[in-house]
Amino acid sequence: MTLKKNSKNSFWLGRLAIRIALNFPDYPILKDQYGRPLMIQGVYGSISHKEERGVALISLPEPVIDASDSNVRLAGVGIDLEMTSRPGRSNVSKRVLTINERQSLGNIPGITIDEEVLLRFSLKEAIYKAAHPLLCQYVGFQEAEVTPFADGTASCIWLLDTKADKRIVKLTAHWKKVVDGQFFLTSASVYSNKSDEEVKLEP
Template sequence: MAAIAPSGVRIGCRRIREGDEAHLLPGEAHSIPARQPGMRRASGAARWIAHGLLAELGVGDAAILRTPSGAPVWPEGIMGSLAHDDDMAVAAVAPVGDIASLGIDVEPAQPLPDDILALVTTPADRTDAADRHLAGRILFAAKEAVYKAVYPLDREVLGYEDITVDLNAGHATTKTGRKARLAYCVAPRVVVLAFVEKDRG
């Protein structure tokens, strides 16, 4: 997974395990309203990864609270993203610098159901370079990751139709004109990292 990340971005993953909800710091646990054990377990696993990545950057004991919109709140000077499916949690963090924002998503390495594929795909999307069995799943994860990366910058709600993905070129563009670069891997899970580079103007 580290191979897909640009310089300065740290990525981690782990299987979600029984008891992972215990990794939530008190403030984090209070900020996550979900009562379902599975959701709290997944949130605990993702934050456990993020705490480790933050420690590598010299940031310790920082609670990653959840906002009402669901987005995590990162310590000053840090940006990041969290995601999980039913079995795996992932996190990406980076110091604020050349990259303006990050988004990450994880999905099972299985074909995307046709009905969901029809909702996600637009005629402008390009997926020829991807494994044809997983192209739809990668596209779905890419759009999720791009949304996470651009929402903090533009504060605009986007639908799948508002994000055009070119997996061949490794980038995506939103209807607002925001551009994000993409990197992904497909084993053992589909993981897509989207990142917006700072405009050097």
């Protein structure tokens, strides 16, 4: 589908993407107080849009995470779409990456340092979206360090003073280049412990 490049059309494509992912449900996909898609009980979803593209990620109702550990449950998913280059725009590395992250750039074959800055930025966006139902707080770019790997996975180290990340018992993140290498598509899932009574998930 081709639409004029503007933020309203881009936003609309994101909403369309999640409706397609849900097989066009007979209820509207509204936003909660944080701007997250308001899903039915037991389903998690996330939306992203950039330029003329819109993407969405949803979970299946009550997915089986680990049959050997019935206490682990999915708590949120996140997706982000970011261009692999931003010609004419200023470098954002100092704003979105920690000192450690900037010093560790350049270790992914086929990915330039400038591209990796945008990849890590996109991974943070996806991870923050996935973790927000558990953290329920603003997370700055200097409060987490992400490391992408050549196999399309990534890790995250939290640097939160509140230690709210202790509610996360597992996190997975993935990335890939899409649309002939024009975009990075990143995704993340976070998991909590069912037996942890302190974890209060929001709808």
